[in-house]
Amino acid sequence: MPTAFAADSVGLVSPQTASFDEPLALACGRLLGSYELIYETYGQLNASRSNAVLICHALSGHHHAAGYHSPQDRKPGWWDSCIGPGKPIDTNRFFVVALNNLGGCNGSTGPSSLNPATGKPYGADFPMVTVEDWVHSQARLADRLGISQWAAVVGGSLGGMQALQWTISYPERVRHCLAIATAPRLSAQNIAFNEVARQAILSDPEFHGGHFQERGVIPRRGLMLARMVGHITYLSDDAMGSKFGRDLKNDKLNYDFTNVEFQVESYLRYQGEEFSARFDANTYLLMTKALDYFDPAQAHDGDLAATLAPAQADFLLLSFTTDWRFSPARSREIVDALVAAGKNVSYLEIEAAHGHDAFLLPIPRYLQAFTRYMNRIVV
């Protein structure tokens, strides 16, 4: 019995895997001898190969950005609200490529993959990967797919950093860069939150120096705490307030540590537990480090305009008013640098109560701006 998907869904999708044998030189100085990237595509590459769009994922994202893996799937891909027929990234016009980054835990080579040198999982021996490394690996995937130039590279948060890095590392290969809810580098506070998350994982006795997989355990508590603290930074104070306020879990207060008193505690614990069951701790560590290390302007003594000067792309920057992880001020830093560098840049600050998570949500004004920009792209 076939299930009918919504008319604006890409429907059933299947991941594919690309294997690479040429060693990849990483920013940390190490070489990755061979690796695989898992990816999905939506829509059709046109004859002139001019309609390809790359989706870059954020901290806990992956290659499954839209559609369903089976008719039984309860949830579509993580950016299904923005990818599909008639959606902002319109699969009637664009050929969309979404991958799981190197170091990930959803199918691309990462800490839970077997290290060919030892025959055991890499674990903590997986090399540190940076936004630049990801962009280089994505460029190889583009080569493999016969895409010499992206119509657009698109990403939110850490994904937006990759989109920016593309215009610096491969200026001639990007016509449009859409960087959403992102920042040109982390602030001390951003790094501090990442460090708490890392310490939660690293200090979990079940972490075993990153080689927990060989012992058949996972640092569940550490990963749960890391996700809880992360999750608070994804939501705005207002959004948490209107969603939970001080609502109690039960009718009355328990005055103990066993029972949950407030709904918000229950929600956070659930988020943490659910995440710790599905995400790899070593990948989480790597992703937070990639965030910390991202600072392209450093090569130009902090001059972001000089850093972005080689870019040939046009830019759309979007931010959300209540995002305190990467506030609108952080996007404006990028916009100012792009203007100073003489680039074509559009910028919109979107009223949204949802905090950083807004970039994943179907907020009408957001979808409208996103759609209009994408519709203007000539393919």
Add this chain to the structure above:
Amino acid sequence: MPTAFAADSVGLVSPQTASFDEPLALACGRLLGSYELIYETYGQLNASRSNAVLICHALSGHHHAAGYHSPQDRKPGWWDSCIGPGKPIDTNRFFVVALNNLGGCNGSTGPSSLNPATGKPYGADFPMVTVEDWVHSQARLADRLGISQWAAVVGGSLGGMQALQWTISYPERVRHCLAIATAPRLSAQNIAFNEVARQAILSDPEFHGGHFQERGVIPRRGLMLARMVGHITYLSDDAMGSKFGRDLKNDKLNYDFTNVEFQVESYLRYQGEEFSARFDANTYLLMTKALDYFDPAQAHDGDLAATLAPAQADFLLLSFTTDWRFSPARSREIVDALVAAGKNVSYLEIEAAHGHDAFLLPIPRYLQAFTRYMNRIVV
């Protein structure tokens, strides 16, 4: 060889202990049969006993608010910038009482005290204590000291909540209430951060259900994580940025998890480690719960003005512009309620880059406003 203390220091001080045998009925429904409160006093109680000021401490505070315990002490009490001859709380005029709250770990009866019923440390069996409970216990200490009415009850953060509660629980016993950098109740985000801190402690294998003391261990990792996440919320993004920015710990990046990359990580780890060596985990849990539970307006269906209507005190509310833990908006909620209730209230929002921690710092505008208000108090 006598050491000279600064002229505006209260100098050498010694804590005293008051024992109470009359059981204290707690908000949680349990009785505390007997207990001790450790406290310090600075200045002299005048003949009419009209110049007494109570200092209420915040989450990790205690009775040692000013002066030195020995000439060798490197640091004075935690609010030494505000208490002393010629300081905002001028010990030439006022008799100052500072105590360690019930449930604390600095000398008052708390989880690390011996439970007379078992002969072992209370640990997790210590009852939950609330801001209301503290105020009742403080009222008994006032009785013991012969203070029927405070010239002022003063506190910042959780201490400000106690100051407010005094005006509700004992309206006739408070002439002035100074509530600094505080809130009428926690927001969902505030509770969420507390919950992360608690889960860090509760999930530490060395916590042993709160009975770690009997086993001779401490949940060091959990307490460290709790403090790290707390510490981030005490500082503003700006303060962290100007203090640390993205400064590296060493000359170059290490690209590993063993070395600290950024100064801010090093600072946070140090803060966490130092704290975990001196603070009791069960007390930390109790203090965060006292914060969560504080919501005096709940008894009046959320009507804060009605809640504060019985107060006979005059009020000074102070907040700091970059405080995002208890932002100026939270102080304004209290000010609005006080105005609606027809109380005398002064309010000042102080420009300060330091975030929530500002209330502990010698910021000139802050000290000036604090001093002027205190000087107006008739004793």
